[in-house]
């Protein structure tokens with residue numbers, strides 16, 4: 001195929017992560033990402049691509065490079081403390097059946 | 103083999119076994135999880151090809167936006183084309199989580215190194231083509247995409263869920279266009295049948311080569327980045343369309359199409375794989391035109407991208423100074 005493609009793009013826009021609150025009372029949830037020159041444009045673009053069908057009432061955008069993540073290899077350690085601290089769960093406590101409203 | 107190499111080989115095969123076990127248990131793979139290089143590469147190819155198809159796929163339909171017969175049809179068509187742009191974006195974003203950049207993928211498309219669905223290299227000659235594309239092309243895409251909502255790679259599966267939610271209106275508006283034409287005058291009915299005649303076989307080819315000619319299918323199924331084979335999906339598509347076409351009072355252009363009671367499926371005629379190969383390899387009716395339109399749009403937008411970035415940089419310097 002003949003190569004008509006000559007434009008060299010030196011100017012790529014940074015990547016942003018998009019979070020959307022689907023309705024009042026719920027948390028913002030990660031929905032995906034997009035490229036934009038700045039935060040205002042990221043929000044505008046997020047509205048166009050991620051909320052075309054009433055998917056949200058509020059949008060957060062964060063530049064992807066600002067997100068710090070835990071190491072997936074250590075996922076188990078995130079669960080460990082909960083497993084060996086059973087006293088954090090309500091069923092750990094032995095109470096008489098007559099006890100109501102608790 | 104040195105001890106070091108032996109240990110490395112043992113360790114990496116243990117990790118690979120663990121990876122496959124996760125997939126077998128339907129545990130999703132997420133961006134920062136370990137994955138075999140081949141899995142990553144195959145996914146990047148599959149997802150970016152799919153993204154390119156959504157983007158190039160806007161062109162044949164955009165051709166009719168200015169000539170849609172009513173305001174309702176025009177608004178619908180604009181909304182559909184806008185959806186396809188969104189689908190491209192969801193998919194490019196999910197490919198980016200695998201470590202490939204957007205520029206790299208777009209470069210590959212523009213240089214003719216990356217493939218996109220062969221269907222978009224056919225011309226849209228009449229208004230009825232908007233109906234046939236919605237019904238058959240989006241229909242085939244849906245058939246392909248619904249099972250991928252359960253793909254093993256998390257960001258890909260989530261993008262597919264979003265896409266599938268949006269696709270069903272695409273297919274329904276297409277069928278409705280044909281339904282209206284099928285109840286019209288003689289010329290409109292002829293136009294309807296003509297569009298079905300031209301789009302049927304290219305749509306059947308959208309599922310790709312026969313199973314015995316697609317050597318990577320087995321591995322992709324093991325990795326759950328493909329959930330059914332090409333021929334399984336194609337059969338399902340033929341079965342569904344053979345029923346639906348009756349509602350239009352039209353027919354599919356295949357003299358061999360016949361219900362097979364024993365198989366509980368429709369038998370259908372041979373596919374012209376020569377045509378498929380020609381179109382895939384760049385010699386379809388519109389390959390050059392489509393790629394040229396993409397390259398031009400990208401080049402024409404370069405000053406906008408540069409200006410927006412310069413504006414953003416200036417603003418952030420001003421904010422810091424304040």
Ligand SMILES: [Fe+2]
Nearest residue numbers: 156185186189
């Ligand atoms: Fe789409």
Ligand SMILES: [Fe+2]
Nearest residue numbers: 186240269272
């Ligand atoms: Fe679509």
